[in-house]
Amino acid sequence: MKKSKKLLLFAVTLFTAFLLVSCGNNKKSSSSTGTEEKTVKVGIIGSDERVWDSIKPQLKKKGINIKLVQFTNYDQPDQALNSGDIDLNSYQHIFYLNNWNKAHHADLVPIGNTIIAPLAVYSKKIKSIKDLKKGDEVSIPNDATNQARALQLLESAKLITLKSNVELPTPNDVIKNPKKLKITPLDASQTPRSMNDVAIAIVNNNVALDAKLDPSTAIYTEKITKKSKPWVNIIAAQKKDKNNKTYKEVVKAYQTEAVAKKIKEVYKGSTIAAWNYKF
Known part of the structure; x- marks a missing residue:
């Protein structure tokens, strides 16, 4: 019985020592600066x-x-x-x-x-935003805020007129569209791909970069003002x-x-x- 107690005490002591060493090693390895990363x-x-x-x-x-x-x-x-x-x-x-x-x-x-990051207008079909023809299709981001921003960009280019005092305009808020442009909302990430099918695409800056579009080739860019x-x-x-x-x-x-x-x-x-x- 005494021998069993001694063996048990030895095992407990050995296990405790192992835990102390392990904890010490973990703390040390957490960061070279001595603080937890x-x-x-x-x-x-x-x-x-x-x-x-x-x-x-x-x-x-x-x-x-x-x-x-x-x-x-x-x-x-x-x-x-x-x-x-x-x-x-x-x-x-x-x-x-x-x-x-x-x-x-x-x-x-x-x-x-x-x-x-200003929105920009890109095209594979025209060289100037003034070259848009009646019935041309325009792709814009479809999330509520960037859609509104894209429509405001089209208004700043004098292509459409929006209802006044609308915080987040949608295509339904276009009250004048002299060229009868077809405005197509798409997921922002899809706007560069749409350039093969539409006259112009309004593209978010980071999306344009990922699509390898050169900002210098944009045919119109959003102006940065106090309203921005x-x-x-x-x-x-x-x-x-x-x-x-x-x-x-x-x-x-x-x-x-x-x-x-x-x-x-x-x-x-x-x-x-x-x-x-x-x-």
Whole structure:
């Protein structure tokens, strides 16, 4: 019996020592700086990956590991953020976020400005927007906010007239259409492909870049004015995380001169860093 007790005591001591060594090793391996590394999942769409990749080393030094999660549909990143599958997303403007929150009874919030990306008109069939003929087809993004923005662009080009005082106009709000243009809403990602079938396509900037469209070939570009403020893109988080210190570090790392230069490089000068922009 005494021998059994000694063996049991020895086994317990050995197991305890093993646990202590294991825990010590795990703590040491968590970070070379001695602090636990935090992984932040950021939902993006398209070519923003190259911009975000440029800030990863800076955040890594602060114990923050950025994991980019690519999406292909505009609705997906907000769904993922709202459900907690990702921590932040960076792809949408303020107007889109507000509209998405309203439609889904959600309370996602902006925690930092990123860029403003003008919509542009592309064509394989005409060289100038003035060359549009009666009955020509125009493709535009079909999500509520970018559809409204595209229609306002057509109005600024004096191609249509919209009802006044409509916050988010739809094709049903066109009251004058002298050229009888056929306006076809499509998923934003499909607008570049539609160029084989339509006279002009109005394309979001990041979608255009992913489709290898050169911004310098656009035949008309949205003007940036004081009215453009709702179209500023943002980093979004859940409301409970709006003051999260780690996420604030992510915003701080993004809003730098080095990132502004990277944005200009990646988007070939067609996109503007918006955190210091004067509207």
